[in-house]
Amino acid sequence: MIIKISETRIHSKEAVQAAAKEFLNFVNKGVSPYHVVEECKSRLLKAGFTELKEAEHWDIKPASKYFVTRNYSTIIAFAVGGLYKPGNGFSMIGAHTDSPCLRVKPRSKKTKLGFLQIGVECYGGGIWNTWFDRDLTIAGRVMVKVSLCDLKHACVTCENKPHWFSHTKQERFVTDDRIFMFGQKNPFTILAEKHHPALIQMLCGHLGVEPNALLDFELCLTDTQPGALGGVYEEFIFSPRLDNLHSCFCALMDSSTPDSLAKDPNIRVVTLYDNEEVRQQKALRELILRRLASTPDNLTAIQEAVPLSYMISADMAHFAHPNYQAKHEENHRPAFHKGPVIKFNSNQHYATTAVTAAILREIAGKVAVLLQDVMVRNDSPCGTTIGPILAARLGMAVLDLRAPQLAMHSIREMCCTTGVLQTTTLFKGFFEHFPFIRSTVTVD
Structure with missing residues (x-):
């Protein structure tokens, strides 16, 4: 076009x-x-x-x-x-x-096959299949004495399953089946009942605070790719x-x-x-x-x-x-x-x-x-x-x-x-x- x-x-x-x-x-x-x-x-x-x-x-x-x-x-x-x-x-x-976005659940800790996973909830009426196979990061606010957090680097992804696993052309998006991959197990341990220690550690490192300083947080997943001009004449915005x-x-x-x-x-x-x-x-x-x-x-x-x-x-x-x-x-x-x-x-x-x-x-x-x-x-x-x-x-x-x-x-x-x-x-x-x-x- x-x-x-x-x-x-x-x-x-x-x-x-x-x-x-x-x-x-x-x-x-x-x-x-x-x-x-x-x-x-x-x-x-x-x-x-x-x-x-x-x-x-x-x-x-x-x-x-x-x-x-x-x-x-x-x-x-x-x-x-x-x-x-x-x-x-x-x-x-x-x-x-x-x-519309995917928001981290209040109790997000999940683990499968050695991978740390983050439980997320669909917010708004998103086209959720477009979130697959993207370089995602975490952004939102952290209750220290209220701080904003944008990790910027790609630390989360939701990998699509191989096409031969699908039995129907259209499959309903279910967050329990599409948990976002976060990383692999790390011996570093933090007392955290609701979230993976690795997530707590990453947030604390970004904010420069100790884990016991964290009160709570509200986080969403966001694409790491910035918005840009496009088109032959740069007549469009992709963002x-x-x-x-x-x-x-x-x-x-x-x-x-x-x-x-x-x-x-x-x-x-x-x-x-x-x-x-x-x-x-x-x-x-x-x-x-x-x-x-x-x-x-x-x-x-x-x-x-x-x-x-x-x-x-x-x-x-x-x-x-x-x-x-x-x-x-x-x-x-x-x-x-x-x-x-x-x-x-x-x-x-x-x-x-x-x-x-x-x-x-x-x-x-x-x-x-x-x-x-x-x-x-x-x-x-x-x-x-x-x-x-x-x-x-x-x-x-x-x-x-x-x-x-x-x-x-x-x-x-x-x-x-x-x-x-x-x-x-x-x-x-x-x-x-x-x-x-x-x-x-x-x-x-």
């Missing part, structure tokens, strides 16, 4: 490539939700944001930027418009830090965790320049949270919004703000696969390099309405970003997103927006390079133009 960027691009090839390479730097560092949040914190601090703590009193000021984290896997950043008053609206983008670090990166790239923020009557909010892949939605966003809107002089500020607010539920969409184009609804086949995708579903699996779509189209027109529409076939299953959940919970206007990709939920996914800059430009335009465009479109 070869697509010339020059046929569809709005931005220069140099700008497209620069944005794609910066995204790859982000995704290669985000090997777990905890690493994603850590990288986001670093970028926000460099951009002039101030970190707040939930348990402390907040003194929020106009034309100022803040962020707060929870569980080291969720981060909410917000920039207060210079013209903001209690009761004004929120301009919001939501994405998720987690991706793990595109779903959904693509949206996380693009949402955070709004610089909230002082001049732009000073004229904004709204509060700009970006929420990046964990556990979307298993449909567990936290109430943190609602708590933060109520806290920001509350004031002793206006007890109904949050109720006044909701109808003036708008949220983009940002995730990924299935590109129209050239080998399975019949699986896609005619006239609704997302293409690479043609812009982000608006998702529609009359049964409300997606939250987009004609009103929310019209607002985003107006914004896209102002910043010269192409948009596409997508619906699934009537005889095909339709996934769901955070959009309808948060629309119902918060009672505000929501739109489901996606970047097209192939191999969704594989250990190695694929998207186009232009999508990064197109989505980043659209999100920046959304924050800058929504409050004024919203006044021209009826949302009630």
